[in-house]
Amino acid sequence: MAINNPYAAYQNNSVNTASPGELTLMLYNGSLKFIHIAKKAMEDKNIELKNTNIQKTQAIVNELMVTLNMDLEVSKNLMSLYDYINRRLTEANIKNDASILEEVDGLITEFRDTWKEVIKLNRQKQHGGQVGQA
Numbered sequence: 001m002a003i004n005n006p007y008a009a010y011q012n013n014s015v016n017t018a019s020p021g022e023l024t025l026m027l028y029n030g031s032l033k034f035i036h037i038a039k040k041a042m043e044d045k046n047i048e049l050k051n052t053n054i055q056k057t058q059a060i061v062n063e064l065m066v067t068l069n070m071d072l073e074v075s076k077n078l079m080s081l082y083d084y085i086n087r088r089l090t091e092a093n094i095k096n097d098a099s100i101l102e103e104v105d106g107l108i109t110e111f112r113d114t115w116k117e118v119i120k121l122n123r124q125k126q127h128g129g130q131v132g133q134a
Contacts, residue, residue, distance in 0.1 A: 021119045028112035031060040035105050042098050054093045
């Protein structure tokens, strides 16, 4: 089946050709997008849209959790943080509390920014100091 929408084709190709590190970055970016939509939906009192986007964020966090290599100590720490984020997202959804979404947004932004730095450093290491765009 051919994809008629050029943007959809580009997105599909981006995901299919991304490295594991780039896929993780896409997950972080996606979760931030859904948090922003949920915050706006809260402001607009659109409960269904808020709920849907918080659940999308939770699905991404769950995906990040299942992909962790639990043999590494850092993964155990990340698991605890991801679990905390999921609990806070549930609380934000139940209480309709935008301040909790702000907190989660900050945590995921830190993860995303750190991950971008890891990708950048890894590329420098692989390419002998040449810097690519992350």
